[in-house]
Amino acid sequence: MNQRKINVFVWAIAVMLVIAPIIGTSSAMAASAYKIGGIFDSTGPASFLGDPEKKTMEMMVEQINASGGIDGQKVEAIIYDSEGDPAKAVSAVNKLLHKDNVLAIIGPSTTPTTLAIVNFVEKAKVPLISCAAGIEITSPVKPWVFKTAQSDLLAVAAIYKTMQARNIKKIGIITVANAFGESGKKQLVGQAKDFGITVVQQESFGPNDTDTTAQLTKIKSASPDAIVCWGTNPGPAVVAKNIKQLKINIPLYQSHGVASPKFIELAGEAAEGITLPTGKILVTKLLDASDAQKKILEKYEADYKAKFNANVSGFGGYSYDAMVMLANAIKGSGGDKEKIRAALESTKKYMGITGEFNFSATDHNGLTPDAFVMVEIKGGTWKLLDK
């Protein structure tokens, strides 16, 4: 009898131990209904993208919750760091899909990390809004995958338009040897014909190269009208410096990958006269008061500065737009993923940080070349070029 009593007691404790965490989590789940996943390269080589994206997402979730959440439900962000590594992005997406059971995912920050997880979200039928630039992400269109960053396609179109106006016919290109540079090269070569431009010399440089004079000498000998450099810091600053050192008097164009004050700081005097496309956030102050985007840009800038005491970059804007559009899509969906996806796809005329988004069943990026403005670096700052 006594033995039996003890047995019951032990079993009771065991059952409680097993059940307690389940009850605990289910009550916790009721308290925080909408879980949204985030995967950003907040450390590692692409941290200049991932870090502001992560911070912006955290800030936005805080703002949404402060104003009462979505349909009265609080939002909870679960963010993982993919460190620029596709393998880490895959393990993060598996955690988000199967352990955290999120409604939707924002990120990752780069094209390789995004492409690595696309199949997983497609299979699990969870909406993904990537913050990466690569055109392959949304072309061909995948039902559950969206992106907010401008494609290289649009950046190249913006550069070539300016070149056409300046009567530039022959260009030499120098691209960084990674996914960003390769994608840029593909677009530069592919679109050249449409604008009556010939690429006379193609060169590349390593992301951590200390010297690019050999490549530039080769480009110089092909005597192009302009040089286009495609990369992210610090490489393009080395290219700009080398061009000045070699006394090559050919105008230099850079990609939106260096559109940050950091580039001017790195390249110093060598940055003078460089033309590049950028999202509007870099030149908020220079925009006309009539510009429809000016207000939202100013608000984001002020909020970000107040919270993190750091300057905004266009990259954080990608997760800003993703978060706002996602929040709008979740509204009224009751947490149904198919409804969220459909609402995202029918997003029209959302004026965001990056540009005006018009998603459709055939376009999951939703931007036009107007998302870029062309700027020139003059006197250590940006000068807006007339369209």
Add this chain to the structure above:
Amino acid sequence: MQEIIQYLFSGITTGSIYAVIAVGLSMLYSSTELINFSHGEFVMLGAMGIVTIWVHLALPLPLAFALTVAAVAFMGMLFERLAIRTAKKHQPITLVIITVGASILLRGVAMIIWGKDPFSVPQFSSHESIEIAGAALVPQSLFIVIAAFILAGTIHLFFKQTLTGKAMVACAVNKKAAWLSGIPSETMGVLAFIISTGTGAAAGIFIAPITMSSYDMGTILGLKGFCAAMIGGLGSLWGAFAGGILLGVLESLGAGLISSGLKDAIAFILLLLILYICPGGLFSAKVAKRF
């Protein structure tokens, strides 16, 4: 022709940097039989040090130079004391893995201290680039080449002319015999680390103005330096130096004449070829002879 000269200029500049890094690696190998895979990180510390001390604190350049080299050499000493000596009885492979671990640690610490953004350092002199036969020569390149020769020359004289230097050579040739004749071999080991990391820091300082300094710049520089040292023959001072210059010139010519996409590949293909054809390196004697 004009292009070839330009390729040579940039090749010799980059090559001199590889040479200084290779000399540091090779010297350490001679004295301790250890390949320090965190050597590139000490180069990075040198570059970051000059950013902080010269650019941010605005101290005069010679003082900033001395302070940076001293600070990095001190780090090298700590590294030897704390990580290498405590594991001394282990196999060489253990020590090599410790240095790989140290490189990851140093990179992480640098990322926390200096952040993830790269930094720019102004040139040491504000002279315009000089034009020679239509090719432009940057004054900083001259600084680098001259500094590389001075550094290697000083190390050479140190080993040939001073008692301490000779004692280090003795330790390298036969540690036990050196110890029996009263040479404190442990002190010599520390000294080797101090000199090696100090030259690494100097390389970092000289390279900073022509490139951008960031926490992750050291890895590839360290590998290239290792390549150069292997090409020249590990353990041979001038062999490592020549290997560095050769590597830089070949890289630059390869990038210019063949394809810039192959720039890094050239270094490593060269390394494989040399290890296959003459494993001792190009300039080392048949019997492994040091110094």
